[in-house]
Amino acid sequence: QKEVEQNSGPLSVPEGAIASLNCTYSDRGSQSFFWYRQYSGKSPELIMSIYSNGDKEDGRFTAQLNKASQYVSLLIRDSQPSDSATYLCASRWANQFYFGTGTSLTVIP
């Protein structure tokens, strides 16, 4: 069973703070990793993809991958109330995609 695990939260941070979201995966053969944002009642939308060890930055978002530790994280700088959503971590192994259960983030104004 290939699993992606996330802390379900809820995670609350004040506006302007850094939100840190974490994800671990069970299969060392996983090749690609994705962070999706899902607002309540809406479908997921891709924030970041990361394929190699290290950091990848896109605006206020930074994804970090450590394949040795089987760990992926997402940092959101200068958090805004509009960032309040569920964040889903996903991994790809061969042709299969595995999603975690998501971490609920609330940014408090």
Added chain:
Amino acid sequence: EAGVAQSPRYKIIEKRQSVAFWCNPISGHATLYWYQQILGQGPKLLIQFQNNGVVDDSQLPKDRFSAERLKGVDSTLKIQPAKLEDSAVYLCASSLALDNEQFFGPGTRLTVL
């Protein structure tokens, strides 16, 4: 560019009835995915098509679920007969190719009574 279209948006049926969902991917996207998302869980991949061929259907409950993408464009997912535990949101997604960014449709919320 039009997004992924799905219909219906909502469906309520009784257990043992049949139901079908339709998905039209973004134009030019070769890969199409069907996911099941139960409340409070992440999406679970049911089946993945590359053009009109099945790439992976290992998590599709084949005794009751079926899907097709006959012309390599739009796709239909069917459940027959439905069970209470099939209540979920069924998401369709498409991508240009395998391992490209997936774009999700709005989903179909199914309630089985």
